[in-house]
Amino acid sequence: MTGWLLFAAAAILLTLGGAFWRVWQGPGEADRMMAAQLVGTGGVGVAMLLAPVISWHALDVAIVLALLAAFAAVGFVKASSPDGAGDPEEAEPSEGEEGQ
Amino acid sequence: MTVLFDLVLCALMLLAALAAIGGRGLFRATVFFVAYGITVALAWVRLGAIDVALAEAAIGAGLTGLLLLGAVARLRRAGAPEFPVRAGLVPALAAAGVAGATGWVALRVPGAGGLWTEAGEALPLSGVENPVTAVLLNFRAWDTLLESIVLLAALLAVWALAREEEWEAPVGPPLHARPGGVLEGMARLLPPVGIVVGVFLVWAGASQPGGAFQGGTVLAAVGLIAALAGLVALPRPDSGSWRTALAAGPAVFLLVGASGLALGGLLLFPPDWAKAMILTVEVFLTLSIAATLALLVLGPPQPRRMP
Numbered sequence: 001m002t003g004w005l006l007f008a009a010a011a012i013l014l015t016l017g018g019a020f021w022r023v024w025q026g027p028g029e030a031d032r033m034m035a036a037q038l039v040g041t042g043g044v045g046v047a048m049l050l051a052p053v054i055s056w057h058a059l060d061v062a063i064v065l066a067l068l069a070a071f072a073a074v075g076f077v078k079a080s081s082p083d084g085a086g087d088p089e090e091a092e093p094s095e096g097e098e099g100q
Numbered sequence: 101m102t103v104l105f106d107l108v109l110c111a112l113m114l115l116a117a118l119a120a121i122g123g124r125g126l127f128r129a130t131v132f133f134v135a136y137g138i139t140v141a142l143a144w145v146r147l148g149a150i151d152v153a154l155a156e157a158a159i160g161a162g163l164t165g166l167l168l169l170g171a172v173a174r175l176r177r178a179g180a181p182e183f184p185v186r187a188g189l190v191p192a193l194a195a196a197g198v199a200g201a202t203g204w205v206a207l208r209v210p211g212a213g214g215l216w217t218e219a220g221e222a223l224p225l226s227g228v229e230n231p232v233t234a235v236l237l238n239f240r241a242w243d244t245l246l247e248s249i250v251l252l253a254a255l256l257a258v259w260a261l262a263r264e265e266e267w268e269a270p271v272g273p274p275l276h277a278r279p280g281g282v283l284e285g286m287a288r289l290l291p292p293v294g295i296v297v298g299v300f301l302v303w304a305g306a307s308q309p310g311g312a313f314q315g316g317t318v319l320a321a322v323g324l325i326a327a328l329a330g331l332v333a334l335p336r337p338d339s340g341s342w343r344t345a346l347a348a349g350p351a352v353f354l355l356v357g358a359s360g361l362a363l364g365g366l367l368l369f370p371p372d373w374a375k376a377m378i379l380t381v382e383v384f385l386t387l388s389i390a391a392t393l394a395l396l397v398l399g400p401p402q403p404r405r406m407p
Contacts, residue, residue, distance in 0.1 A: 006101040013108045016139075020115055023131050024123065032131045040161060043138040047153075050145050057150040057309045060301065061141060061157050064314070067294055068162030068321055070286070072134045074328055075166035077283060078275075079173030087277035087329075 002053050009049040016042045033076045040069025109146060113139045126172045126182060134165040150309035151232040154301065158317035166324065167397050227374025229307040236311065237378045241367045245357065248350045248385055251392050255346065259337050262400040270334040272398030277329045287329030294322035302386045306375065312349075312382040316389030323394045337401055342391065349388025353381050 019042065022035035047062035080088050116136035120129050137160025144153035219231045219239070226234035236244050259271075277283040298318035305311030326332045335342040356377050357367040364370060369377045 003101040006105045010101070010105040010108045013105070013112060013142075016112060016135075017108075017115075020112065020119070020132075020135065023128065023135060024119060026128070029127055032128060036131045036134050036165075039135040039138050043142055043157075043161070046142050047145055050142075054145060054148055055150055055309075058145045058153070060304075060309060061145055061150060061153045063297055064154055064157045064301075064318060065138065065141065065161060067290065067297060067318065068158055069138065070290075071162045071321060071325070072131075072165030072169060074283065074286070074325065075169035078328060079169050083177075083273070085273035085275045087281060087283050089278040089281040089283065090276070 005049050005053050009046045012042050012045050012049070029076070029080075033073060037069065037073055040065060040072075043069065106146065109139065109143055113143060126175070127169075130165070130168045130172055133168065134161060137161040137164065151230075151311065151314070154309060154314040155317070158314055158321070162321055163317065163324075163393060163397055170397075170399075225371045225374070227369060227371060227376075227378055228305075230305060230309065230311075232309070233305050233311050233378070233382075237381060238369055238374060241353075241357065241369075245350065245353050245367070248353060248388065251389065252346060252350060255392050255396050258396060259400050262337070262402075266401050266403050267337065269401040269403045270336050271395055271401050272327070272334050273402055274404045275328055275330050275334070284329045284331065287325045287331055290325055291322045294318055294325075298322065298386075298390075302382055305382065306379065312385040313389055316386040317393060319386065319390035320393035320397070323390065324397055327394070327398065334398065342395075345387055345391040346395070347388065349381075349385040352384035356381050 016039050019035040019038040022038075023032045026032050044062045044066045047058050047065060051058040051062070077088060078085065081090070113136065116132050116139055120132035120136055123129060123132070137156060140160060141153045141157040144150070144156055215235075216231075219235055222239065223229070223231055223234055226238040228234050228238070277287075298315045300315075301310035301318060302312055302315035303310075305315065323332070327334060360366055360368040360370075360377075363373070
């Protein structure tokens with residue numbers, strides 16, 4: 001059982017390698033940011049899979065990661081607004097085309 | 101199977117670190133730094149150091165990303181040139197030297213088991229069941245007291261960047277968001293969960309991984325998300341209640357430590373009283389850590405110029 005859990009955790013880590021490739025390649029900043037979010041999501045999964053093997057308290061790490069991994073995305077959204085303090089949603093809604 | 105997992109994790113960690121310092125572009129480097137923080141948190145989980153993993157997840161993957169992305173955006177708005185993130189030879193050699201020396205020391209530390217035995221033997225006298233909390237707030241309380249003051253000093257350094265005429269303004273940029281938008285929705289959904297998790301981490305820290313620093317960071321993040329969505333008014337640096345919150349942790353720590361003088365010595369907690377004393381210190385430390393970290397991320401006061 002322990003072997004399987006670690007195997008599954010390693011498999012998720014390997015998919016994070018794909019996310020790393022996307023962070024490196026881009027091309028857009030949103031692509032890089034979303035790939036980092038994928039790393040966060042994968043990290044939650046790995047922490048949960050490690051919990052029965054290492055310590056059940058690893059679940060607390062998973063909760064904190066799940067809560068806070070989205071923070072970088074909030075920082076990114078803030079930074080993409082014209083004055084760096086707003087919210088791209090405040091701009092006039094445009095069809096389809098992505099801002100910036 | 102453990103070897104496979106460790107190899108993949110170490111490879112990812114090294115890749116993220118190299119990409120963060122070796123690639124071009126500040127934005128990409130910052131995103132890799134966030135990814136690096138997540139992999140390091142997983143490495144601490146793998147090593148069984150859950151307390152450290154919690155701190156790394158909250159700081160490395162959470163607040164630092166927010167801080168650095170804001171800094172990158174601010175540099176761009178200021179028209180700063182995208183300076184090369186390529187390391188020069190001398191800094192690279194110096195960093196490699198420090199890393200090599202650290203590794204050499206770590207491998208040569210006598211007593212492979214660390215201080216587990218010593219900490220374990222003294223644990224019943226410490227008042228708490230989590231050995232990490234026992235070390236941080238009892239055996240090594242002096243260190244932690246000074247660290248809590250260092251955090252405050254860091255905030256004073258940030259505030260010192262403000263110009264005289266900006267001192268009247270609230271801290272941080274004038275934050276706003278679209279009412280009813282995604283950001284505001286997130287800022288209304290996340291805090292109830294975050295407050296429960298933060299308080300849980302502080303309370304649980306006495307007997308299992310957690311503590312004032314981890315819980316305080318989560319609470320700071322909760323406050324920040326509400327501030328970023330423009331849902332809470334930001335304080336001025338001369339606000340009395342905020343200054344009280346900032347200083348309460350170190351002050352109560354000092355007071356409780358000084359009350360130890362009557363019972364044996366400075367920062368000595370007698371076993372019968374230790375749990376109550378440590379919990380009192382932790383509660384106020386959490387308040388101060390949360391307030392300090394949130395204000396550190398928001399930055400110095402900035403005058404409001406409405407568009």
